[in-house]
Amino acid sequence: MSVTSQPNAAPPPAQGAAAAARPAAQAVVRALLDEHRPGHCLPGPMYHDPAVHAADLDLVWHREWVFAGHECELAEPGAYITLTVGTHPLVVVRGTDGVLRALHNVCRHRGAVLCEAPSGNTRRKLVCPYHQWAYELDGSLYKARAMPPGMTPSELGLRPAHVGTASGLVFVCVADTPPPFEPFAATVAAHLAPFDLAGAKIAHESVLVEQGNWKLVMENNRECYHCRISHPELAKSFPLAPLHSGGGSEDEARATAEVVAACEAAGVPSGFLMSDDFQYRVMRMALEHARSMTMDGEPAVAHRWAGLPGEDVVRDVGDVLLYHYPSMWSHYVGDHALTFRMLPTGPTTTELRTTWLVPGDAVEGEDYDLKTLTEVWLATNDQDTALVERTQRGVTSPAFVPGPYSEVEEDGVIQFVAWYTERLRAGLGG
Missing domain, CATH: 3.90.380.10 (Naphthalene 1,2-dioxygenase Alpha Subunit; Chain A, domain 1)
Incomplete structure (x- = not known):
């Protein structure tokens, strides 16, 4: 068993209209929970209401450990798998140092998804297909073409998520602080x-x-x-x-x-x-x-x-x-x-x-x-x-x-x- 926990793994909290709408959505979910009778099916809207779906992502999927795949898929350096946990595209990749990492699959330049395939091997670098920003397999920025001289590469690495392995099974978590694995x-x-x-x-x-x-x-x-x-x-x-x-x-x-x-x-x-x-x-x-x-x-x-x-x-x-x-x-x-x-x-x-x-x-x-x-x-x-x-x-x-x-x-x-x-x-x- 191993766990790689990264500080500040989660993206910034929701802002603007999304944050403003959250109390109203939570009121809908509270009312449905109050309506639910133990030993009975959940109320119908809990299976289709967009407010409940938003709460599910916010309170469950974005907080819990989620099964990603298998270590046997990620045995070689550069081997990766992708998945989307709620609203978070992720790439799980084996580094050249042998360490398994989960990274947010989003370029730090203009936000393009880096890896589209469900799995593959990127060899030695993660390269954005949009403007060719290149990242090391640990997520650090390797090269960004024609950028201003004052740019700080160390501040522009891919955002990390948490990854844990249990008996050959790979799990990820996008919470800032994950539950114990x-x-x-x-x-x-x-x-x-x-x-x-x-x-x-x-x-x-x-x-x-x-x-x-x-x-x-x-x-x-x-x-x-x-x-x-x-x-x-x-x-x-x-x-x-x-x-x-x-x-x-x-x-x-x-x-x-x-x-x-x-x-x-x-x-x-x-x-x-x-x-x-x-x-x-x-x-x-x-x-x-x-x-x-x-x-x-x-x-x-x-x-x-x-x-x-x-x-x-x-x-x-x-x-x-x-x-x-x-x-x-x-x-x-x-x-x-x-x-x-x-x-x-x-x-x-x-x-x-x-x-x-x-x-x-x-x-x-x-x-x-x-x-x-x-x-x-x-x-x-x-x-x-x-x-x-x-x-x-x-x-x-x-x-x-x-x-x-x-x-x-x-x-x-x-x-x-x-x-x-x-x-x-x-x-x-x-």
Whole structure:
């Protein structure tokens, strides 16, 4: 685990019309929070009102750690990934000194975005395509052509953001002072260690823009109440019981208890761990008569992660699930891993990036078939996209009255909504 925290990472506070409009927007959000009944869906405007979206960015996305990507994408000097956190375009880049940094992806000359591609390698410099201002990979200004002699290059470097790594996963934060990152990294370290994500290889990536508010996307993921009918491919291997949120009957939890006990006995930590505020959790869960999330339940990759015990010790290692609000969830099975990165792109649009990772020495066509590896979750993502878009249309209706959640099937959603509403209340000062 490592964290690079930069002073003054956040941009200056909002000024002018935006700042003047903030009290009115906050009054809208306060009224909706007061209207919300515990154990029920959020009021409809919380899924589409521009004032709520502004509050979500200001009080959640611009303050919390957000999943960016994987260390294996950023192994070489000059390797970078880009993402936009709320209103902040960022570039995460590996320096020539080996240090990973998050920088605001905005030229200090006239504000052009420096890197447009989702990922790549810029080699030794970040160069603005507009007027060719060039920056070192640590963000310092290297060269600016035909500028006044009195200009001070040391004052014109790219603005830094915060970056943290946890077991091969990369997170960023644009807050001036970020929340503590170490507790999360320490909580997930033992569960993720056998998968060597820093040395993994990206086998495939999918990016969808869902026509739904980011909270609907997360709520949809946090329950499997809908899975039996909506996800026939996933239901072949993924249990329908709410085990991923700590629920499920004694009978439903029995298979998971057996897998956890076998893995723990083999020295692989597997228990259910969750932060007190529900923001993140990690656990191991048994799959449904399967060893991988594939159509036939068999591994898609010919060999498992090197850090796991051999099949002669523990044949079935189940599925390690990791959640971190507001931006990610992920699965780690014996032969591959999946990560999901969610970013709001508007009041009713959300970008979802899904990444399939395999052991670093796995070779496509020899050790795995890409269709076998990806077909379950490609289908599931498409199905979830349709469900989210259908729900977005409904909650936007003035006739929508929030209904109650199932405490049995939707406890994960209840936990998420509790975390989210508490973040808003804390940020609003009440």
